[in-house]
Amino acid sequence: MSNQQIIIAGGNIKPMTGEPEFTGSILVKDSKIAKIMKHSAAEVDEDEESAFREMFGLSTEEPVHIVSARGKWVLPGFIDAHCHVGIGEEIYQHEGDDLNEMTDPLTPELRAIDGIHPEDEGFRDARLGGVTAAFTCPGSANVIGGTGVVVKTAGRVVEEMILRDPAGLKIAFGENPKSVYGEQKKMPMTRMGTAALLRQALVDAQNYREKLEQGQKDLDKLPERDLGLETINLVLDKKIPLRAHAHRTDDIMTAIRIAREFDVDLVLDHCTEGHKIADVLQQYGYPAAVGPSFTNRAKVELKDKTFSTPGVLNKAGLKIAIITDHSVTPIEHLPLCAAMAVRNGLEEEDALKAITIWPAEILGVADRVGSLEVGKDADIVVWEGKPLSFEATPHTVLINGLIVKPE
Template sequence: MTDLVAIVGGRVVTGTGLQIECGTVLVSRGRIEAVGSELDVPHEARVINASGCWVLPGLIDPHSHIGAHEEANGPAGFDGSEVSNPVTAGVRAIDAVNIEDIAFQDALAGGITTVVVKPGSGNPIGGQSVAMKTAGGRSIDEQVVRAELGLKSALGENPKQAYGERKQMPSTRLGIALVIRQALLDAQDYVERRRRAEADGAPFARDLGKEALAAALDGTLTWEQHAHRHDDIATALRIADEFGLRLVINHGTEAHKLANVLAERDVPVIFGPILSSRSKVEVRESDPANLAALAAAGVRVALTTDHPVVPIGHLALQAAVAVRAGLPRDVAIAAMTSSAAEIAGIADRVGAIEPGRDGDVVLWTGDPLDVASIVREVLIEGRTVYTAERMTE
């Protein structure tokens, strides 16, 4: 098979606000080489006729549990949360993902080519996330976009319930914040001991959990803060200030109440899920209009299904619902493509149809925000991995 692919004749929506009618996308050796309306197509290229289609970058879900909370596999497929200890910073989501989870087929059918898989929210500090493609590898390691991405932390109802039922700390918001602060303080002490040992050439006992926390302290890992209520978001901002964390709010049900503060500080929000019910107290004010308010205030936003809370294939449907609630169309598209990639820290690879990024391209039969449109074909790094007729081996 040729390493050069030309997708011709479609309406190209780059994910960065640009639309090209009857455009051409050239993908060479897995990367986008060129995009435009009057490109010469090399004779050796494999040509995909996209006439009548909308051509978009592969969509991104920047907060999911796909493969770790497997579809249709019951407790045997539930590996997303190690709640045996309130602080499990050393665990890695990559070790829990089963790439044969049937939800990956649903992701492709929904135009999603990249996901960020995160540990669950039962722990105040739950572990490290991974960004990966939804197809294309013999193992997850061949699908990884970035293995060292973020460190998941949770405030509010979930850790309160997980540990309150055990009658152990933390069982209140007070206790959760204390556990997080103490873990970060311990990591600061660890970093200093490590520095001294290195300077002295002395032996040093490594601790995987504290190494991960140290990476969050120096900004290598994003601090991925699960928070719904406005008071939890305020706590997240406070802790981020105390320790210099690179904060991203995940869920943000009531983030609109602090929209101006978040915009001033350039703290982004991965919002959602939108299509879920108000299943607990802290999501009682859930409303897609809250996302529109965040964007209007200048907050950088992305969309999440929080799969399996909302089936991952419904990401574009959530964007359509958000547009109906007032989110501008271009912001909704970016929230699944370029903005999602920037917030997740993977914009060097994915999120837009522009030269240098991975050749992850999706052909839709129409406007992806029209619920009647379906995905006709999905390419990951220039290779067709899904068509509407069949899953490509």
């Protein structure tokens, strides 16, 4: 459906702003939330178009499409704060695998946007499942894998989908870099090697920045451009965070140790054993994108995985997001991951925050998505059934004010 005025009429609205849920209607105009009106279900006949026009001050000449939400739940679109949708395509083997450039352990110059295929079936699954935005990034084969991007899950080309680019620099600790480069008989073969390579890359970027500053005063001292070091300097300047793949407690602490040494921002991705050291992590306050937990113990680092981790970290005062790591867990199962966290101790309201406003804040896009507020992007999902219940299904999905479900 073309971008037009849409009224989400008479639903049970959970704005995810901290305000309690209420019955009301939402006017969508020009891809944004234009107005939100509170009213009781009895105040307006859902079949009476003129009543909704009057409520929002629309003339009879203005085209409007009404989506009945009576008896349904209306929430902002869900956000997956760490996945690989569009880069590691599900139905392909080599052809659609653009996840890891396993030729050099340090590849900060790589950009996820150059590997994303908008026609990946994962995007369709996401939006039909109520997931309207995601942070997608390179894999964890390299110590530094490249930059990730926050995208909407609908669009013909990547440029139509971007919310924030770059949105973080992917780094990886633990077994993955060891196994990839250990087999090649090159560094890193150990956790010490991984940390050393990362530290040296950060130091190299500091030195490069100093040379750039000198070159501004004396052009003869201006260094040749280095795209990788330029990217790392975005981290050093706190324009983007490090996104640290870390499962085990020792790897989590190494990520924190290095982030503190270089005074950079950090997001702990996976944080699988974070529940073991929640009191320690509380001292540092770095946010955690937790998951995937809907998977088997495919490697030793997942030995103690549990759906209780989000709740434990949340109670320790850490900002959390629940993630799928798609395609490890299919992205459309993000609400089921949140429901399992509730089953294992996370409050339901906090579980919803962990797939809406909190990931938006962690990803630096809360000014546009993550809650239902006037002026924000019209990424809205109308749910049949309570969103984290097993029976819940998206009835209508809007992304940028366009109805993408039903298709």
